Amino acid sequence: MPFVTHPLPWYIAGPLIGLVVPALLLLGNKSFGISSNFRHVCAAVAPCGLDFFEHDWKRSGLWNLVFLAGVFTGATLAAWLAPPPVEIAQHTIDTLRGLGLRETGGLAPAGIFTWAALLTLRGFVCIVVGGFLVGFGTAYAGGCTSGHAIAGLADLQVPSLVAVVGFFAGGLTTTYVILPWLLR
Amino acid sequence: MSLIPYFLIGSAFGAVLMEAEVVSWFRIQEMFRFDAFHMYGIIGSAVVVAGLSLLAIKTLGLRAADGSPLALEPKTLGSGVRYIAGGSIFGLGWALTGACPGPLVALVGGGVPVMAVALVSALAGTWVYGFLRPHLPH
Numbered sequence: 001m002p003f004v005t006h007p008l009p010w011y012i013a014g015p016l017i018g019l020v021v022p023a024l025l026l027l028g029n030k031s032f033g034i035s036s037n038f039r040h041v042c043a044a045v046a047p048c049g050l051d052f053f054e055h056d057w058k059r060s061g062l063w064n065l066v067f068l069a070g071v072f073t074g075a076t077l078a079a080w081l082a083p084p085p086v087e088i089a090q091h092t093i094d095t096l097r098g099l100g101l102r103e104t105g106g107l108a109p110a111g112i113f114t115w116a117a118l119l120t121l122r123g124f125v126c127i128v129v130g131g132f133l134v135g136f137g138t139a140y141a142g143g144c145t146s147g148h149a150i151a152g153l154a155d156l157q158v159p160s161l162v163a164v165v166g167f168f169a170g171g172l173t174t175t176y177v178i179l180p181w182l183l184r
Numbered sequence: 185m186s187l188i189p190y191f192l193i194g195s196a197f198g199a200v201l202m203e204a205e206v207v208s209w210f211r212i213q214e215m216f217r218f219d220a221f222h223m224y225g226i227i228g229s230a231v232v233v234a235g236l237s238l239l240a241i242k243t244l245g246l247r248a249a250d251g252s253p254l255a256l257e258p259k260t261l262g263s264g265v266r267y268i269a270g271g272s273i274f275g276l277g278w279a280l281t282g283a284c285p286g287p288l289v290a291l292v293g294g295g296v297p298v299m300a301v302a303l304v305s306a307l308a309g310t311w312v313y314g315f316l317r318p319h320l321p322h
Contacts, residue, residue, distance in 0.1 A: 008205075013204035014228065017230040022237035025238075026246070027193075029255075032256075035310075038285065064190075066191050070193065071194045071286055073198065073293070075294040078199035084203060086211065089214050089220045092214045107295050108282055113298050125280060132306065133274065133309060134288065135309025137274025138306075142270070143259075154231045162267035166268045167275040172275075175279050
């Protein structure tokens, strides 16, 4: 489709994402944060008497689950109408090739993020272990990129800054230590 | 209270994540390898726009229907352990999956269906945190 250039430039995407924060406040005094939804789903499906899942998820989280359903729908429609090619920096391409990765574009490496690759070491670590760490870490830290790195930093909250330092400590460790080992 | 506006804002957010390629594993690698400004530009300008909006809301003294001031939920630092430890654990997973929670959901319908497994795994991770919470430092 010719009406979108890829990627959508950062100076358009960033401000639009930033506006989600005031939009949710104006709508119903809601705080932007995606990962709370994991907690709400656990509370709805398997609270198992645990304190962390005792909250009234319908009252505090239904709006957010609906927001997340929107994220799914919007992303799915956008991918269908104007699929992003994802052409990344040549230096990253060269580095990833050097590490042993064949694919260097698209939404995710096709040799790792498939059903068949789930039973390989790299597929299992990237999908199953990676997903688990995302869910555990965001619950422990009380937020993810949206709640801490965007809303929290914008609100000048110190805990969010500490969390973002952690995000990068972990991300750089995976990038420079775990991935080179996993992909060799 | 109608939930439709939340669905619409979420849809716009999801479409932007997809079209700006924030959902791509490769964009996250590019970011953690400091090879492009794209992701930093997005997060940085989102923080600036959100920050200026919060400032405007505060200056205007806007209030919710029940009279309470419009504001984000405050977080308490405490020892800070939960933020640095939890943040680092999330960071490890972020670079492995190439997706934070929003993109994880976006990818399930947007072209990487196996991310549904990562999503279920993330729910398991949150559940295990809830189970271990009394024993973890915060």
